[in-house]
Amino acid sequence: MGVKPNLAIDFAGLKLARPLVAASGTFGYGEDFVRIEQFANEDLGAAVLKSASLEPRTGNPTPRIVETPQGILNAIGLENPGVDAIIRDYLPRLSGYDCLFIANAVGSSADDFAKVAEKFDAAPNVSALEVNISCPNVARGTSFSTDPALAAEVIGAVKNATELPVIAKLSPESPSITDSGQACVEAGADALSLVNTFKGLAIDVRTRKPMLGYNTGGLSGPAIRPLALRLVSEVYRAVAQPAGVPILGYGGVMTAQDALEFLIAGATAVGIGTALFVDPLAPQAIAAGIAQYMQENKLDDLSTLVGTLQIQERE
Amino acid sequence: MEAPGIARTARPGQFVNIDCGTRVVDHTVYDTDAAWPQIGSHFAASERIFLRRPFSVYHVDGARIEIIHRVIGAGTAALSRLQPGDTVKVLGPLGNLFSFSPLMQRAVLVAGGIGLPPLLILAQALKENGLHSVLLYGAHHREQVIDPAVREFETLCDEVVVTLETKTKGYRTGLITEPLQEQLHTGDVVYAVGPRGMLRAVAEVAGERGNRCYLLMEERMACGIGVCLSCMQMTTSGYRRMCVDGPVFDAREVLWA
């Protein structure tokens, strides 16, 4: 072929130069990685900023992180300076990048979420809004996602407050993630993202105390990849494909192979979170690997790969 | 480690995050007839060490940087098995700096245990600026004392005092705060690195005596560049990130939990 494969993809109306998106909480407010030599924001199609709440939040007591087999448990507790400060101090600086920026909103009621959404609607350099209805590290954080009626209420309120494309971020802990996803789509979500972290526990056997200051934490990294992949595949077939709504898939993506798995399972774009801590240059390597795969498989449009999982017939 | 970019820019107080590579867990083969593996035995396992580990820059020599580390767990054990010529991924230099002023009287460097390494390039910088320093170095027992490093400090500092907590011939016994009380004069600035309990005790002494005091602190880290908000230290201005706003803090700002 000789020509460089085109990794561009359309995601809920956003033109992503690459199908790769930095995950909320692992990328700061957009400019922290650019001081690393060889890293460029353009290695990503988009980056989701750390969750923003209406009022500043101080977060949870330390320790906030513990390494577990092939992953980390975190209990940051949504520390952030509040939506006003984020819009004032960080967003104006984010012009001039080819990578798009997606804001992420969190709240304690539908009204709260809507107020944050309204502020981002008027803010510069934001291309879409991810709605975090799935944080395991604050009281009632996941309940918005696990209860389809509540999820619909939040997404409906947010849709009324902004014209930005709205991405509903789902918890893997929902009794039925497809019901929650369906409720979000019916309430107007332009895209679904999954998964947020799984709630977990690590114990110090000497003190018999939890390793984290918040007791429990959210598990991310390769440890959750097969679990996340299964959920993406189910939500794709039951909700996203029928409704024509794209999925942003997260869960332990470290390599191009991992990202390809998510695309084949039904994700239109793939999130990279914890991997950025291990290797800040992972997005470059992943993009290169996807390009190589496209060449080898004679694909010139990445969207033709999305959701091509060949499910085997079962009795 | 050959790391020209880091060697060129690293300043006293800064650290690097090292990818310690593959963890090879030493395993005792367990009795395959037993229903469960016996307590104390391990499953054979080889797994990638996940997060990077932070280490202070000890010495810079041309394009090379050196660290000194102790073996704590899997990451530091893997590091100790590296051979000359092996490649490791290193991110740095990270963190803020030990600040010093040409107007200050004298620097009192206080190190506890493995807290010694980060003070070397500070002692060098002080000397280059014509400033005087003393080193007070406390360790638990004789084997913990890093002899080659002590010799380096002897060429840089006016005086080096080593105290051990375990009674040992030829060494002063006791806690590091005792020589600190004796040595501290008006106008001295204290720079301390070591376990939290020691830092707190040193900060108290410096506070009572009215001396400026900087502490290099440690907390669990994930990203090392300020995005994950896991390495927090509570201060008079709220939670601060150890990896970007620290690891060096003015002792007056630190709130001890």
Ligand SMILES: Cc1cc2nc3c(=O)[nH]c(=O)nc-3n(C[C@H](O)[C@H](O)[C@H](O)COP(=O)(O)OP(=O)(O)OC[C@H]3O[C@@H](n4cnc5c(N)ncnc54)[C@H](O)[C@@H]3O)c2cc1C
């Ligand atoms: C700024 C800074 C500078 C440091 N400089 C040095 C140095 O020069 N020499 C040296 O020997 N050690 C230094 N340490 C401590 C060193 O990082 C830990 O000993 C090391 O991370 C232990 O890893 P492990 O896998 O062997 O241990 P494990 O206990 O198995 O590690 C498990 C997890 O806990 C973290 N962890 C364990 N102990 C510490 C600690 N004291 N501080 C922060 N995280 C920890 C690890 O990074 C890892 O994520 C420094 C720490 C910090 C924060």
Ligand SMILES: Cc1cc2nc3c(=O)[nH]c(=O)nc-3n(C[C@H](O)[C@H](O)[C@H](O)COP(=O)(O)O)c2cc1C
């Ligand atoms: C340290 C840390 C902080 C996070 N903070 C947020 C957050 O503020 N908002 C959010 O929606 N998700 C947050 N997440 C979840 C990630 O965005 C992502 O959904 C999850 O980590 C799974 O992807 P990964 O395995 O690639 O990390 C956080 C994850 C980590 C590890």
Ligand code: FES
């Ligand atoms: S280690 Fe991530 S903010 Fe400090």
